């Protein structure tokens with residue numbers, strides 16, 4: 407296929423900045439900082455933004471590592487979302503398919519957010535250069551979004567109105583595949599439930615005690631009965647924050663339990679959460695204890711805007727899959743071979759489902775996605791995970807691109823993914839993603855009717871206005887997560 411003039415220009419910018427972007431990826435990969443603590447990683451990104459002539463604002467929406475970089479003037483206003491936080495205990499040397507932490511027990515980029523942040527930065531720079539070369543009006547905003555793996559940032563950023571100025575937003579996520587996914591992620595709400603009772607000698611005067619632990623246990627029993635009467639795709643999980651001490655002979659007067667509930671849609675998760683609160687109230691009533699509930703996190707469900715999805719799909723096909731070498735295939739295969747038999751079987755299942763039985767031997771031998779998968783917006787399914795990108799999708803037209811950045815057969819949130827994110831495989835993926843997002847943004851800007859249709863779709867989705875699922879009283883848990 408003949409490359410468009412737009413892609414030629416974008417490719418030349420990305421090639422020119424490749425060394426800088428890959429160095430940033432390597433630094434962020436090795437810094438591997440956890441949610442809300444991404445100080446060095448944010449500094450790498452803001453330094454490049456300033457060098458490229460973007461105006462940087464930091465410490466936004468009550469998060470020290472939340473920032474924007476803005477370039478240009480006038481409309482349209484285009485946003486790119488960048489993430490850069492790591493996951494606990496997944497430290498891994500780049501490109502090494504044998505377990506080898508950079509530092510024992512340290513965090514690592516097991517979700518590839520080092521690539522995510524730098525790839526999105528590449529897109530912002532390429533769009534800036536395109537607008538500047540063509541003398542076009544337009545504003546480019548890079549959003550530095552911390553803590554996606556923690557309690558999130560984008561819902562706080564959306565609540566603060568940071569996305570309101572955008573006409574549309576593109577983002578991406580490292581993936582095993584090259585595709586615009588029609589799937590949605592679930593909405594989530596999390597809260598701490600605290601029970602307060604009365605302590606007593608469990609042998610001597612148990613009648614005087616009111617057990618907070620009993621209340622927490624009864625809440626769990628109630629919620630486990632509730633499971634029968636919730637929607638398909640809904641989830642309820644819990645973990646004890648404080649089980650009330652370790653002494654069986656003391657009636658515990660305090661217990662804290664953390665709940666997270668998920669539903670396909672944000673309106674449904676609010677309803678499910680209310681029902682869990684009712685169960686907690688019932689447990690307190692049964693045990694004569696006091697219950698308080700503090701909401702700690704919430705994300706809306708996420709789904710790609712289909713108007714942007716079609717445009718991004720065209721851009722992804724034009725850019726094509728990253729070009730893999732035999733070395734890349736060999737390295738990818740060594741990473742996939744390091745999983746246990748169970749994980750390998752679930753991977754084979756997914757590959758069979760996507761590509762059919764006959765393709766399996768070749769895919770396992772060369773496990774890097776070398777095609778662009780078709781986009782079918784009506785074939786979407788609700789996936790079990792959740793992301794704070796959801797709140798952006800409820801605010802402005804938003805589309806997330808998936809570009810192969812690791813081997814098919816890689817399990818999310820593992821050291822194997824961290825090892826690939828800093829390798830030539832991750833590097834090729836992030837550069838391709840930068841091109842796709844910049845090209846999709848250019849094509850969207852060229853089509854005012856599409857921009858309007860994308861906005862109308864978002865208004866249908868949010869009922870006219872974004873409403874943050876978190877109460878105003880909940881601030882980002884900086885330093886507490």
Ligand SMILES: [Zn+2]
Pocket residue numbers: 517518519554579
């Ligand atoms: Zn992620």
